Amino acid sequence: MSLAISSTTALKGVRLSMTRGARGTVASRRVAVRVNAVSADRGSDSKIQVGVRHSMRVTRLRDIVEVSPDLWGPTESSAVPSKKARRGDGLTQATIFKELLLASKHFRLYSQKIHGDGDVYGVRFLMGSPRMEGLDDVFRVTRCVAERDEGLMNLVPDSSGMMVAEIMFPLAMPLDNTIEDLSSLVRAIETQIIEESTVCLMEKGSDDRSVFHGERRLNKYFTGMYARAPDLLHRGTCTSSSPTPGALEASKEMLHRLWEGEESADVVLIDEVRARVEELFCGGNGRAVVHPSGTDAETMPLLQAVLASRALARRVPELDRPVDFRDGAQRGNVISLVACAGEVGSGTTEAAEGRFFSKAVPLGGNRVDMGQELPALHDLAAMESVELVARGGDTDVGRGKADYDAIVEAKAREALASDPAAVVVLHTVAGSKTGLVMPSPAVADTLVAEFGERVVSVLDACQMRHHPNLIPRWLNDQGPILMTSSKFFGGPSFGSAVFFPHRAVETMNDQLGEESPATVAAIAEACASYLTHHDIGDVLPKLHDAMPPGFCNSGVLLRWAAGLHEMETLNDATEANGGIANTEKHVRAWVHAMREEAQKFSPHLEYVPAVDYEGDWQLGGVNTIIAVRLRSGPDEDFFSTADLKKVYALMTADLTEFISPESTMAERRVASQKCLTGQPVDIPGGSVLRTVLGAAQLKDLVSGKQPLDQMIEDDRVLLSKLALIARQYDYLLSHSL
Template sequence: MFAHTLTQELLRVLERPDLRVIAGERQIMLDPTLDLPFRVQPGGAIVLGLPAQGQQEETAFFLRHALELAPLLEIAPHRALCAAFCAARTAALFWYLDTGRSDADAPAAWVPQMAAAQVPSATILQQIWSALAPLQPALSLPDGSGPFGALYDALCALWPILGPTESLMATGGDARLAVDPATGLNHYGCSHRPRPWAITFASSTASSLSERGFAGAETARLSLLAGALHGRGENAARTLDGDIQARIAAHFGLEADEGVVLAPSGTDCELYALALAALAPGGRPVSNILLAPEETGSGVPLAAMGCHFANDTALGHSVTRGAPIAGFPTDTLVVNVPMRDAAGHVRPAADVDAETCRLTHEMRAADRHVLLHRLDLSKTGLLAPGLAALEQACAPVGRSEDCPDVVVDACQARLDPLRVRDYLDRGWMVMVTGSKFFTGPPFCGALLLPAGVRRRLDGPHPVPVGLGDYSYRHAWPQGRAVARLPAGHNIGLILRWCAALAEMTAISRIPRAVIHDRLHGFLSAVTSRIMTDPALEILPPVRPDRAPMDNAWDTLPTIICFFVRAPGRDAETFHPLALPDARRLYAWLNTDLSGLIPPDDPDAALASVLCHVGQPVPLAHPGRPGVIVGALRISAGARLVVGEPSHEGMDPTERLRREVRNVGRILDKISLILRHWSQLSTAAPVQTYLPHGWQARAILPA
């Protein structure tokens, strides 16, 4: 990728993980005599000129523009004019995403025009071409504005799929995916770009992309764009939808008569499961029995009732949170089974099982169809109800069509694929995501359908009409029941799943025994470290109760939850941080605090280290009766097992020791924050994608 003539300035830009992934092996050279930002050579090499030697933000913009134009000219040489404007559109959006700057600061006059929501007119496109033409191999155009009228029409069709991967991945979910230009992060404190300088153990909530995941999404984006430039955009998107479904099915061992429904989130999966339960034989009203909804997703109880769970949908429709979704039965009854008592302690498994069975039998006796949940696992790693209880609850009584539906909430995906296969063999639906254990980007879910439920899609009754606000037809297996869903494709979801599948493919190559040993060593070391810190109190981990399996790694509690002592409290009694303060601590860990910590503090160097952990879980605690406190989480995900691409060649044992040391740095930063709590509370620092004064090599985790 590098040429010897590149300056140190450019090398610093090329060290950026996003640009490094996009550049790949492409030849990049510097020509000090070129009075242009860059030029793409006929063979695809990029020559950077002196204007690219400005501020790093401008250098990154010009390089990103060149790295977009070069492959598009190779993909569609017959549409070089269109490719030039597609690349300019992506570069313009990259500028605003990368800098958060105003139009007045744009590095070229055409940038605000190409970043606009609407395609510029043919006249403006012709004017912009005078600036773009010198950047690429010579292109002969007929005189007049004719080519630009046709170009305008072509760009109108392409506009929705043009943009950097990191921008497109923020679409097709909900407002929590949107990146704040001021911070470079979304609601979850993570990025759609690689962020290797951050210490990340947040897989129980959401993770920033790795370079591996970013490359998977970038490959998919170029595939979509190539199809569109060749006039096969619909086929390209349909192929990717089908390929994603097939790869998920292969990972979990689905058979030909089973199916995969792609969903933006686990909450959408809940809605889809309800829609399928409503298609069960008998046409009875549905009773939806949830397990510990407070330890799943915040919108799950609403989705379980067939109600809008946010004020916007994944397809961009404005709705009213809490209002019924058109076509869903309004007589659905939702019942919750808690898994913790009022003091936050885990309820005995026998009590949870008994309550689940009792409620199921009562609902069946009332001639209601039951949709019964198994939670595998919760936000704090709990699993319930037991398999024996579920079998008892589902045992035939009376009419054969009275058998409940079971859906397994395995959205954390902290289980061996063979466990998923067992659930499907029992006739149960399974909800999974690529965004938790697998460390893909947030908002990529799937509902796995056993054969019996899959056949309902072939029946005469359609899914509720309001489901069309949430899902496209090709996200589902084929069937008459979904034929009325709208045509189209969720591009953001496609890219997010391709990123997650890159991580899933990587861990699928690791033997089960190796996964177990790496997780066990890490979890044991981290648990011991937390237990020796007087400022912390570990939430007793619960080993998932699973059937025996050789080298089973999914019997390990891979989510470590802990409370943090509130500053200024009596040292003899453990008073954990209340939930609002735990949320502040969670955010400050992911923030560069270097300007706010006195330099004479012995741990001042930790202030700039960005640490991303799992969001606090609201729980009760006997040390603060009547107060909801927050438990932070350190989670072991697939990336911990496999390593990052940048770890290639590193000894696995030493790499895992480094991961344990990085957990120690997180805990030391917690102590640092507690010592300076008052000062930080006054300053109210905010998270950012990068630390201040970023130099990648200086701040990569030790």
């Protein structure tokens, strides 16, 4: 974004006009400038009266740090302004500009420097909105805004050696109305600061999958927090997404509310997110705990199992338990069965047994070791996770193992028989990375009916590619649900929640009440790397009260605001265009058309047949994930996962300059299209890449914004580029791209 300074020739010279952003009017309300007279031509006694707060927030990291404007040096030179400067534009403009900055919450650390013989005045400042987590964030925002508008402002070292932004006055163009035009300038800069601050904060509060690099600030999935580029063909909502422009605006709006509400806003806004997501999905049957990602959301069902097992341990005779549990400690014993292992979120196995699954945690800034135990939790219960791979050999590779239900049930019975206080966390996956639903719901029905509270029956619905009836039904019949705003719905990665049935919430609160304060504090310590007390809210009051005090996870709040925008606008489009039945018709139309298209690019692409499920397990009753294998030629092996990771990266770039010189004009047009697919998945028979239907696409179909034939034409380009890369793979890798 630029400041959009446009100049038009007028009788009085060049007029400065600033494009105001979506929040321009809000920003203007914060600039309380009252002017009696400004122009030196109106007399040397003119005064500028500016309403300025007595202090400004510089940074917030679990506390508020404030600095008084009185500490800011008005000048770095004792030189007396010349008569021309006293009367002319330079001093007047610099003074007005600085006072306008003082009235804004988006600028920091001001100074004024006289240049040359006193005719030029530089105002130096840093930029960064409230809730920045440190000066590094402020420096980042300052650099980004200054570099984008290098013609207007420059980065210069101040007396302490740090780089600050500087604008020189008088400006290059004369001003018709000094106050009005400089106010417009400040609002235009504020618009950029707000965007950069929003992006900066949205990157916070996640794990090492959310490490962003380069000018475009992309992570390893080639997504970030800036609005997705309009020339990007986005078909990767099974992996990761950048926000749509509308979603980013929703995040900015949420951030404004966070600023305006001060500390009380943390409670109000997270509670609002919880209420909105419950209203959209739960049907009155459950409550939500907000989480940074679907992987760390495993902590909540694990906690339910730990509490249930410890409650059993207090009732079961110690001599009936295995020897390792006859120490009087009444430790729990939890076994998590990870279904569709390898086709659910990376790190699920570690998270399901109470271990860190990345080297960075969302809260606290701690660096941890992969697989390291969460603090204190393992003193309360033994934990184990068992990976259960769903797919078999090379035959019938599109489907899971025929005896998978029997395998899962046998493992569950074995675990439950090993200890009368053991509790099994049973995962049923409502759509793996390739769309599998396994094990069948009959397994959960059987085990819950027989073992009751000893089975925590979890639905992994993180892909969110199901009929709306599934979540309220599962909450009514089974147990907790893992969900995300950042897969099908295309919210920025990552945002998640755990839905608990009301009966589970009641039971967990009773069990927390039976535990000692020290035990509740230990549980809170184990959760504190992922959750704030705001995320828990009034769902689990005792745990909420034991969590460390502080602000909410701003990154989660802003990412959820973007995700909710996509959820609610799709819901609105569905209601306005024939309801869910009509939406499902559009889903089926796209899926069937894409399956047909994917089979037209043989031998370089091989479509892997998908599995469709009856009932409410899939939206439209079809798998919205199209999986394909790639190879260079008919007699070549299919590409490995490592190869497909390179293809995934190549798809995001304009390859026009790098494809073979013999390529046709049609191939060059295809090569120029930037595409985002789903990441590779390693399955028997050869790894696959995925292209999928996401909420933004579906909304376009439902609303009529883009007809199906036009959308399929876009998708045909994506498939053509995959085939082109497969054909020219070796040639492309011979270049340094």
